[in-house]
Amino acid sequence: MEEINDDLSAHVMLQQKLGCIIQDGITEGQRFALSSDLWRCASASPHCDVLITLRPQQNKQISKELVLWFHDIIKKSEPHFDIKIKHHNLTNSYGLYITANYASLLKGAELCHLKKPIKPSYGGGMRDFTIDEAKCFQGLEIRSNFLSGMERSMIVRQMLQMIKAPSPGGFLFRPISTESPHQILVPDGGTLLVSLMSQKVIENMLPLHQPEILADLQKRWVFALFDEQPLEDIKEYFGTEIAMYFAWLGHLTTALWTPAIIGVLMFFIGGFSFVHQDNQEENTLFGDICFVIFALINCIWSTAYLEMWKRQQAELAFKWGTYELQTDQFLEDPRPAYKGECLKPNPVSGRLEPFYPPWKHMLIRYGVTFPLTLLCVSFLFFIMFSLLQLQDMADAVFKHSYYFKWIIYLPMIFYALIIVSGDFFYRRLAIILNDLENYRTDDEYENYLIQKIVMFQCVSAFGSLFYIAFYLNDMRRLQETLATLLITRQLTQNIIEIAVPFIIEKFKVARLTYQMTRSMSDHSLQRHVDAARKRKDTFQSTPSSELDETFTPQENAEEEGVCESKDGQELRLRKPNGSSLLSVTPSPKRLSSNSEAFELTEAELQALMTSYSRPLDDYLEMFIQFGYVLLFSPAFPLAAFCALLNNLLEIRVDAFKLCNAVQRPFGRRVKTIGAWQKAMEMMGVAGVIVNCALIGQSGLIQRMWPDMPTSIQVSLLRENYKNIPFWIRIETAKVEHWRREAYKRESRLISGNDDSGIASSNMNESNSTNNIQTGQRQNPPPRSITDHLRFRRVRENRSCAPAGRNAQFY
Template identity: 55%
Template sequence: MATLHNKFGAIIQDGIVEGQRFALSSDLWRYASTSTHCDLLITMKFSDDDVENKTSVMWLVQQMREHEPNLRIEVRFHRLNSCYAIYLTADYKSLLKGAELCHIKKAIKSKFGGGMRDFSFEEAQFFAGVEGKNTFLSPMERTIIVKQMVDMMRAGKGGLSLKLPRRTITFTEGIAIVPRLISMNVVQNVSALHNTEYLKHLQQKWVASLGEQPIDQVKDYFGTEIAMYFAWLGHMTTALWFPSLLGILMWFLGGFKYKNNPGDKQDLYQLISDICFVLFAFFNCIWSTIYLEWWKRVQAELAFKWGTYDATQDSYLQDPRPAFAGDYLAPNPVSGRMEPFYPAWKHTVVRYVITYPITCLCVVGMFVAMLAIFTVQDLADFYFGESFFFHWICYLPMIVYALMIVISDKIYRRLALVLNDWENYRTDDEYEDFLITKIVLFQFVTAFGSLFYIAFVLRDMKRLQETLATLLITRQVTQNIMETVVPFMIEKLKLSSLTYKMTRSMSDGTLRRHVENVRNKRQSSVEQEEEMSPKRSPIGSFFSLGSPTEGELRERKKHDDGKLETNDMKQLRTLSSIFREDFSLKTERLPLPEFKPSNDSNPELTQAELESVMSVYARPLDDFLEMFIQFGYVLLFSPAFPLAAVCALINNLIEIRVDAFKLCNTVQRPFGRRVKDIGAWQKAMELLGILGVIVNCALIGQSGLVQRIWPDLSWGGQILIVVVLEHVILASKMIIDILVPDVPHWVRIETAKQEHFRREAFKRESRLLSHTQTPSSDQLQSSNNQQEPTTPDAASRFNRLDQINRSKRRSITPMVRLSSFTRKPRNEDNCID
């Protein structure tokens, strides 16, 4: 017994010691140092075979050097998860060429017409602020451009092969290299690094504040797609105030007393409840229409302000998505660039023979399973509802139904992704639209199927009210917890576990000294940053990652001193001189190959290592889906539970901060995508608005209200009244849609002004060009007598003519540089080289 007691005490003591080491080692990631500046981070997948790790990273680096020789590449070893990472940084000239390929819109100088336009490398001098290489492109735009460069790296003629010790990965002609490596578990992920200083400032104004959202700052940091989602979420939250106030008023006024037997005697209280029901249903239909039309105008204003108003392009003008697989390479019918080609008939066969039947089968199967569970629920209530010992059986069907929804959603989500990949869509927009369609169809059945069954099969309005309140409240609470609290705790526990494994070989005393040194070093660096830049706003550090280096401080000093220069002095700084300055400030560059360091007794973590193990946030699809289902609850069945809008309003006030916290703390920084609207979700909301009219009118007829008002009315007459009411509301929606323009008048005027200025500027340049090409005898004589312009206006005119007459070389994608694509050689230089 004493021996057993000693062993048990030793186990407890060892557990306490290991717990202390676990808590102590977690300070290593809490005090991680900031990373050096880079535009993109590629993290390789960990493998037990060190030779495979070295071979794969060196092969990928070699491919990058061949496809994009101007990229600066640094390879580092991440001790946290024992893998290699590739840091990519592009020079300014490559970024400008990539800005044209990514169709990034920039402001035109006022003297050339003003407004926003797709950036053109050969016309770079016409764009405002292009001389400022640190300010012209935001970090998000730099990341998008470099990612586009990486995604466009494709196998050339004859294909490629990566020979690893245990397998060989082949790349057919035209296939994207990095996405293929991701699918083969060679590359873990491709991510953008956070700007910790700017992110901290954004959290203070966004997550920790109950005021208005800083949408413009969200757009600058996360991109227009995520900013558009939060603008839409804030707009919906504002719109929910109206049904919430009306719902509270009618709840206390009418009480919504439901009688499941329409033949019951009518009384005053029931009459008030019926009137409130009809008014609230009619208000919901009109409110949803006004809300959707109002949002169209708001998103048009935002798109115009952000320069994405005309971002929608024909699919042939868009580059194929990296995962798009073609049978062979063929020239694009519009641009002429070589790109993967996939026959249209194969899309049709896959969609109608495989995808649509499987999707319909899943939706119908889920609906049938739901009906079966509700039938079992009714039988359980009938046989065991009054039993004292077996009453618990009545809860089993609903528990099974809840588990079935959770499991089926996860399975169907993976199935939808597989089916969408099989359909092999060329562009990201097409891929996302069809994926949204598949997911929304299935989620509609799981979210609203039980409510339709109770309302129109069981015809139990009281039960419908209780079920709606239960589903709405529990779904919102559980989703907020599962979306934020659980991922945050799992993320921190994972980081602590990785740091604990990383320091297992260190003794207790060595670990304590090392953690103390890291803590002191981090605190001293923070104090030095505060002393060197006490008045510097976090917005001003938007264009630098991590703590400022000496070179960055010199650049900031130059930028501050540059404010004192006159406009004429600024114009003397040409783009060519700026290009020559690229990469003059060198950061610590590790040799290639940079394999596992020999001296890792004192590991120190960096920000990049921590972010590389975080979960990926691709797009706000799940966030849109959550709000779509909530909107359906409020619109379709809230006459049965008027406080649904109040619950949704409270949830949205929390949801904004929850989603903001998730983006800032628990996921990798997402890649921004330029959008002009919310895409397919707008059409889905409009269809839900039409369905809401039908459902609300059907609820009016189903509740027995018509029969209580006109007891002698026939069954056909009741249906006729409901149909007439439905048509009246649909006509009202149509009239509102026609009367309210989707685009504000001032946006149309401003876009027309920009187009007018562009045309006038083009006419002026055309006249100058025509005069230069066909000079008269007097002009020739005057040009011989006058060697140089005598006035500033003449000088600027001659400079512009000289720029126009120079031949221009278009930037090309890596796909054009394939050996299978040839182009005529040109000897002319670019006007800004």
């Protein structure tokens, strides 16, 4: 009896404990959901051009000293910047909200060679913006519209990247309030941002979203499934590079309609939904003819698509002002992460810049990078070949086994795991090798990184298909494998690309918000949530007063301004008082907290999102899909149709990701899709060869020439198709014609003043000789403002990285 009572009491206690656990779980779940309303009702962010967040340090005191030290360096280098400091409660870190005034942005636009529209009275068109001819540019008076938010952030980032440590001395941070040995050093001549990022002091640098513009863009882009993409608005908000990618993706989607329709017809009425190599009698002659015709159509379609894209690409580049963008590496400034052993003059501009010996670059590239890359690709090919052979052996042995049939799938499972893990590690190895090669410009760096990644991805994506098509000669298995790879890759990549990052980011923010509010009582939490909801409904952005912790500089430097003359025809810039990079002792007392401790802003949430630098993975995904459609689609004619359906969704998935799941990227100006154009052309050549080889494997060729060897000779004829549209060639020819006519007019004006004939000419020659001997510089003949835009002088201080100055824009 006692044992029964003990059992009952233990059972009751267990029920009570389980009840308490369930009740606590329900309570904490409700609290978790309530705290999540704090970030769902986050306040609008204060306006700024660039946000920089610093990684939390050992204690809050060091973090305060560090953010003030960083603030003072930027302020001394760029006194015209408006910098506000805000404490981010979620991550216990500090953010610097940086805004440049209009005059500084105009000078930055000139240094970055931004093209802007010219007033019709001055000839129209697009020209590089210059301060001297500012009155010629349309919309200059409207400060809010002349430079887009994307252009403002791009200019400010460029100005920040130009801040370099003085020589000798550099920048040194050492805490003064503690005895911690922690210190941060930016060496002589080092770039401030690059050094702090490499030392993991800077956690994020991003431009903030503009809510009103973003909401309108999402309405007309993300949620409009069958409408035309607003490429102009995409270009204005995200930059030319992102807009060019979506233009290319839209062009590919449109081009896929042709092979998709033909492929559907071939699949259902062509009679070769499954091609049997082991039973040639089942293959009808009509089906074999359709197979050959579809392969030939593939070759013609790929060439036409690539050539038509070149034309549209040129049109977009001309319209967006990047058609004449300089691509010569010596005309571009070195990327911030470029390391040089010494300083040498640029052979074109003559400016001092970091120099890295070419022989070292070639030694690393051919002695380290190429062998490692080939070793990785060969290892992947060997593993793939071995596992496919192992699968064939397992299929032959265990195909009819009841208990061990599962062994057949083990090789493919291992192969999939090796592909995923191999891509993960090889991607990081490729970045390390690319950094080791130390390329001078961003374009070089990206092009060689693309080459390394594409080589590995081509083997992993197409290796098994080549093995099945040309080693096993099994067309039925090729069709099944291609359909499986294409469909599963598209579905998984769309889920991994948008759903997983979006869910992880929201859960991360919810977890941080829950941890931040755990010490609060339920009543206090409810009060803060109600206040956040009220602010969300009635909030109006006021950048000067919505910061939690603001810094008010004690130095009163004269700010730059834009001065316009009374007649409105001249625009001049006031220069700020000169300031040098002096050591500044950080004083945490200049930070004061005076507002709501648990108020969250959109800027804090955006800083926690995944960074999105460039659309490399998006291009790679579409490149692999293009290969599936082009190389082996005669074996699976529905490949183009599946790709078309995927691309209609892919455009909106990528758009949603850019607008909601990742940080807003900095704008970048491009004239083409870069190395991907060359990769697509090489894929087109490979597609012609592979399709001809598949024709050789088809039943029609086997019937007509049963003894024909596998190796065949292919002769390709290509139509002479102009890559640049006719109207662009006309417009560029007009510009050249105007340039020559302007030169002729000036020459006639000069010759018309020579009334004394040969004597005057000799006098001018004598004067010229005297000027050369005395070291005087001859002034060029006066030009009209329009001609001057075409003959603009190349001045040193119009480069994005002037030598011998620490980011002073004068």
